[in-house]
Amino acid sequence: MSVPEQNQAENPQEDTTHFGYKTVDKTEKASMVAGVFHSVAQQYDVMNDLMSFGIHRLWKRFTIDASGVRPGNKVLDLAGGTGDLTAKFSQLVGPQGNVVLADINSSMLNVGRDKLRDKGLVQNIEYVQANAESLPFEENTFDIVTIAFGLRNVTDKDKALRSIFSVLKPGGRLLVLEFSKPEHELLNKAYDFYSFNILPKVGELVAKDGESYQYLAESIRMHPDQETLKTMMENAGFEQTSYKNLTGGIVALHKGYKF
Amino acid sequence: MSILLHQQLLCSALEVIINKALALNTHGSQTLAKLELHTLCVHLSELGFPVNFTVSANKVLVNSSEEFRSDDELFCRIDTSLSTLQQLKREQQLTELIKQEKLDILGNIKIAQQFASIMENIDIDWQTELAKHIGDVATYKTVQAGKFVADKVNFAAQQIQADASEWLIHEKQLVVTKNKIDDFNQQVNEVSAQTEQLSKRLEKLHQQLSALAGEQG
Numbered sequence: 001m002s003v004p005e006q007n008q009a010e011n012p013q014e015d016t017t018h019f020g021y022k023t024v025d026k027t028e029k030a031s032m033v034a035g036v037f038h039s040v041a042q043q044y045d046v047m048n049d050l051m052s053f054g055i056h057r058l059w060k061r062f063t064i065d066a067s068g069v070r071p072g073n074k075v076l077d078l079a080g081g082t083g084d085l086t087a088k089f090s091q092l093v094g095p096q097g098n099v100v101l102a103d104i105n106s107s108m109l110n111v112g113r114d115k116l117r118d119k120g121l122v123q124n125i126e127y128v129q130a131n132a133e134s135l136p137f138e139e140n141t142f143d144i145v146t147i148a149f150g151l152r153n154v155t156d157k158d159k160a161l162r163s164i165f166s167v168l169k170p171g172g173r174l175l176v177l178e179f180s181k182p183e184h185e186l187l188n189k190a191y192d193f194y195s196f197n198i199l200p201k202v203g204e205l206v207a208k209d210g211e212s213y214q215y216l217a218e219s220i221r222m223h224p225d226q227e228t229l230k231t232m233m234e235n236a237g238f239e240q241t242s243y244k245n246l247t248g249g250i251v252a253l254h255k256g257y258k259f
Numbered sequence: 260m261s262i263l264l265h266q267q268l269l270c271s272a273l274e275v276i277i278n279k280a281l282a283l284n285t286h287g288s289q290t291l292a293k294l295e296l297h298t299l300c301v302h303l304s305e306l307g308f309p310v311n312f313t314v315s316a317n318k319v320l321v322n323s324s325e326e327f328r329s330d331d332e333l334f335c336r337i338d339t340s341l342s343t344l345q346q347l348k349r350e351q352q353l354t355e356l357i358k359q360e361k362l363d364i365l366g367n368i369k370i371a372q373q374f375a376s377i378m379e380n381i382d383i384d385w386q387t388e389l390a391k392h393i394g395d396v397a398t399y400k401t402v403q404a405g406k407f408v409a410d411k412v413n414f415a416a417q418q419i420q421a422d423a424s425e426w427l428i429h430e431k432q433l434v435v436t437k438n439k440i441d442d443f444n445q446q447v448n449e450v451s452a453q454t455e456q457l458s459k460r461l462e463k464l465h466q467q468l469s470a471l472a473g474e475q476g
Contacts, residue, residue, distance in 0.1 A: 055264075057271070058264040058267040058268060058271065059264070061264070061267040061270065061271060061322065062264055062266075062267050064322055064324070065266075065267070065270075065322050065323050065324040065325075066324070067324075068324060068326035069324075070326070070331070071296045071333060088320070091313075091315035091316060091318070091320055092313060092315065092320065094295070094296045094315065120316075246264060247264070
């Protein structure tokens with residue numbers, strides 16, 4: 001499997017971007033990504049548990065721990081999907097606080113809404129279908145914005161980071177939980193083998209959609225590495241940016257503040 | 260950074276155990292409502308990271324956030340160690356431990372007291388819980404069997420202890436009985452008293468010799 005060189009400050013050609021290893025027109029990526037998530041929405045949670053052996057729950061817990069959320073906070077869970085982070089945030093901010101679960105994909109949002117309602121979490125959660133590149137919120141609205149396993153699917157990541165910066169309150173923070181580059185070469189090779197040989201087969205077997213999981217593996221490889229994403233956040237205006245590698249760098253949590 | 264994120268793994272396990280215990284508590288969990296959105300942060304020196312217990316919607320959420328909320332009425336932080344916590348439970352010597360700098364409390368101390376009270380009052384009726392899964396008759400028989408096994412194990416333990424003592428004392432003679440030790444101690448005391456007396460007599464004789472030598476000189 002030849003992995004195309006990671007470029008990542010988006011494609012040099014203005015009108016194109018990556019969809020996995022394919023180069024596609026920028027205008028097409030959002031609908032292609034939407035197709036993937038419409039397809040996997042119903043099996044999303046099961047697949048997450050299967051693919052990560054349940055460790056995604058610990059990565060999300062780590063994100064909550066790092067967020068410093070407190071009662072009364074306003075939180076935006078961007079690309080929130082099936083609402084794992086929203087559920088925890090909702091309990092921690094209490095009735096005085098507010099959590100907005102936003103996702104560009106209506107299928108994911110529907111699954112998330114049903115799941116949270118089944119858990120009895122209704123009082124302080126709002127659902128918004130929104131594109132991260134142009135968030136439909138006023139400036140200085142949120143104390144915390146999180147985007148977990150969503151940024152790599154965004155067509156124009158720089159634009160999305162600027163949009164997030166705008167809706168954060170001064171003193172607010174952004175947490176980006178995303179697949180990244182493993183720190184050790186051996187782990188990297190094992191991870192590559194797993195991603196390209198096992199993952200699509202599990203996807204085919206469970207979600208009846210091997211292609212979407214092939215895209216997942218490719219999109220992870222095309223996502224900016226730790227340092228590149230940190231620089232992108234700084235370029236968008238974030239300060240005191242830092243990141244922590246989780247599970248050997250398979251996933252990284254980036255954090256930045258707006259002052 | 261560990262592969263399995265041990266902090267989050269521990270918090271996750273604690274959260275499941277605590278909420279399960281609260282759900283099974285025969286006294287109910289109404290008392291938790293008083294602590295809604297209050298956080299108790301326990302920083303044990305052995306762990307090296309804080310563990311926060313936050314009450315939300317009659318559940319306890321556990322996380323390991325390092326965020327310190329000194330200005331918050333809903334927050335209490337305890338810095339201590341496991342051994343100190345055991346002392347605290349045994350002797351109720353809170354002030355003394357704070358003076359010795361073995362325990363530090365910051366924030367609203369009432370939160371810690373209320374959490375402690377809730378945890379101490381957890382009472383689970385295991386027989387009722389077991390009966391829900393396997394039925395009353397099977398539970399009764401299981402409990403009786405459990406008691407029978409426990410009695411047998413206790414008896415066996417006492418028997419093994421007695422046999423082992425017998426073997427060590429009488430067969431191998433590696434250990435002596437308490438009577439023999441007492442007897443030996445008494446003999447040592449007698450020898451000690453005799454030695455003391457002899458020493459006094461020698462001292463007296465020495466003084467007499469010194470006096471005679473002075474008269475002759």
